[in-house]
Amino acid sequence: MCSMGPLMLLMFSYIVLVIFFILGETSLVCNLRGRKSSILDG
Structure with a gap:
């Protein structure tokens, strides 16, 4: 039991x-999807 x-x-x-x-x-995936446009622009 112990x-x-x-x-x-x-x-x-x-x-x-x-x-x-x-x-x-x-x-994290949701955040990446939200920032996908900014990542592609940068």
Whole structure:
């Protein structure tokens, strides 16, 4: 039982990190799409 606590905590933190990574990626893509014209002009 003692070894299951840290393992579940690790899994939870990993899932949270993945969710934040996916959210960051989508927002980054949206930002790039919004600035695509300025990037092409520059």
